[in-house]
Amino acid sequence: MSAILHRKTDTVPPAVAQADGLWVTDSDGRRYLDAVSGGAAVSAIGHRDERVRDAILRQFDAVSYAHGSFFTSEPAEELAAYLVGKAPAGLSKVVFCSGGSEAVETALKLARQYWVERGEPGRGKIIARRQSYHGATLGALSVGGNLPRRALYEPLLFEAELIAPCYAYRERREDETERDYGLRAAAELEDAILRLGPETVAAFIAEPVVVGATLGCAPAVDGYLSEVRAICDRYGVLLILDEIMCGSGRTGYRFAFEEDGVVPDIVTVAKGLGGGFVPMGATLVHDRIADAIAAGSGALAHGFTYMGHALACAAALAVQRAVDEDGLVAAAAASGTALRRMLEASLGQHRHVGDIRGRGLFIGIELVADRETKAPFDPAAKLHAVVKASAMENGLMIYPSGGTIDGRAGDHILLAPALNAREDELAEIVARLGRSLDAALETLK
Amino acid sequence: MKAAGRLDDLREAYVRNHPESCARHERAQAWMPGGNTRSVLHFDPFPLVIASGRADMLTDVDGYEYIDCAGEFSAGLYGHSDPVIVAALHEVLDNGLVLSGPNTAESELAELLCRRFPSLERLRFCNSGTEANLFALLTAIDATGRKRVLVFEDAYHGGVLTFAGGGSPMNVPFDFVTASFNDIESARASVKRHEDDLAAILVEPLLGAAGNIPAEAAFLAMLREEATRCGAVLIFDEVKTSRLGRAGLQGHYGIVPDMTTLGKNISARACPLAHSAARGP
């Protein structure tokens, strides 16, 4: 019996007991190879790290917590300076929180406050994308485009304008280049802004690489984000990029958007920021937002109890330093290439693998019933759930999801191993994945 | 020294172990120059003569078995004697061949291909990739009233359209100019230099015979743009590359040529079949 209201009321998942590197052990002694960094692209430097442990203990002996309305702290200041130092020029201030959803709430509230400070209180609408996920809290869910996740809560949500995601595998026509497709997809943003009236739109929020949970790492195609940036600039709309899952080095860039050559007005990070050692999130803001607030009310209208938690900041700082000391951003690029090559070799011609995509160590595999027509499996078969169970059987942690195409049909598998995964571990992931997938497909026959 | 000695040993063993291939090659030399009719299949001292093939295995006339990794030089997508294909061929033979009228399957196949490749609006069948390329070039020359054809170094578009090592004495005497593959600036300059006379640009979107070198998307985009600008016909030779995607490489790159030639894979080497296909004006 468990006193926890678990995700499935009729099952208690295995209890995790111990973990080291990419290996997780449950309380029955079963070992799992972790191909998704703790389950959701979190444990970016693997499980356990002496440097992080030391930093946590040191901070614990000094001070763990004091509320931000009384004190700042050395680790919080240092971490903020560290993040800003790694960000492109212009992104100069940080607001901390404890996770991804909170970082998104912070971003939305900052965008709104910016327009009020600027004397344009009419700007309150948010444009987001279908099939996106920005978090579980009501504000983040309101701008999330994954309809099944929203449906239950619909009466509690505010209305956001949803446009198409950048999803080349299904949306690019065969007579159009990726770039032309990207421009066409981005044009939906302009249409939406004009439909709503630019003077009512506060911000556009998107992920540079669409989240695993909902679209299986469909990356922005070449030219898409720079066109989005240009459209936002044309109408004065703020650009919020959600890098909670794809950021912190995972794509082989410190910030995924660097590959696209754009600088957003607001960025959210979490997950890999604290590397799973502590709950941690952050919202980075551009000068123009910080300056507008300073020049206006001079006060942040938003706050959490755990905003700049000293112990959490010390841990996250140690994680980020470890990422740089160990050269893990470059490693993610190289390992991402290696993993992609192995996946192509082992699954590229698989009759039920429609697409292998993503960036760096953030990879999605879309499963299809028929490669030729790209027809998905019957959603009732819940292939993604069968694959997950089969992988756990085979001692492999992966992150499969359903509803890839429209929230209802489609299945994909997300892989996001720790940035310091070794080549032999990547090979083992691919081997176990192949076995798990085939075993899962066998049960559907 | 050691390696050369080893090679000699292996050659001797090869000759010793393949007497029937050797004998057949000698006989063939009396009636065919070099004893063969398809140079790519020849090697010294004599090539293996293959007696039969099934699925992915080949058997030579001396009884040795081989895993077939040549795959009929990319055309043999379904291996040897796939039952579905064999059954279809039997059906055709039973119904009678070459009946001096349009047959019952051709328009259906044409529709299937046209629906698949974005550049295909209508197509004509012919018998080989070489022939498809010749028809495509002649069509372009006639349609534009120009004569020159831009091709790329090391490209192979058929036995009479070979551009490795500066061309071949067996090439058709068209007015060819060559540029280097994937070199955007020099190829653009070539187009500009010849634009008033340029009938066609013939390019394989992945240089197959030169070692499977994929085109850069920007290179093909440039060719598309330049061909449109100067009124030359852009021809993609997808004889080999049609196997690389539902809509060949044009679908992969999203770049639509004016004409496409197909061969090899679409007939999967059951019997010769090739196409020149074109978009309407």
Ligand SMILES: Cc1ncc(COP(=O)(O)O)c(C=O)c1O
């Ligand atoms: C892109 C993105 N944004 C926001 C969130 C929400 O983060 P959290 O679960 O930490 O609240 C997630 C979590 O999966 C995410 O992937």
Ligand SMILES: Cc1ncc(COP(=O)(O)O)c(C=O)c1O
């Ligand atoms: C790209 C390309 N074009 C044309 C041809 C000629 O085709 P065929 O041998 O059917 O004449 C080939 C044959 O290898 C080829 O590879």
